[in-house]
Amino acid sequence: MAEERDGIPQIEASELEQLLKTKDDNTVIVDVREVEEYVEGHIPNIPLVPMSSIPMVIDEFDKSKEYVFVCRSGGRSQNVSLYFKDQGFEKVINFSGGMLSWHGETNEGMENVVKDIKDLYK
Template identity: 50%
Template structure:
């Protein structure tokens, strides 16, 4: 069950898997690690926008959407979630376990690395 830390909802592995498996759930899940970390192993189907690139795109994100951020252990994704909250986004969550606690399928390679913002590439297929 999610808990609130520092004003940000934190979800666990099973909650994130439920979001990903629910076809009617339109929550956007974004990996915020570095490209080499993402290439080595990531949650299948989710895009990468490195944490340091987020400020360049913050004005392009839809404030009405819901977001979950993922990183290695939950620290960077928490900072990104806090940054979104600071910029007026209400529906943001941190995946608290990070990839270290991810216990479901993992993909390798540069599947969906965002180098130029395109909202369509954030959607799960």
């Protein structure tokens, strides 16, 4: 995490890949793209909470966790990170290159579309 933008730490694909390997229960990685984009290809086991639905469910997120947000290119996930910061979340990180920079494994389909925020923590 060498870079920070607007107070939000930025990570690259290699750092996200490392986070996925370590599986820390305190770090939650969330894809914030729209359902159609997620279905076309997403990082395996990463849950989807579309950016458009976040304001309606923000109070259900656990402020003690660290969140890493993923989108197509890093723009929407940066905006979600800023929104979380504005809502009092201290530990938010943006995957700066987004799915365009991801060269690891991907899955297609509705693998992990979150219907209840509590499912993020299982």
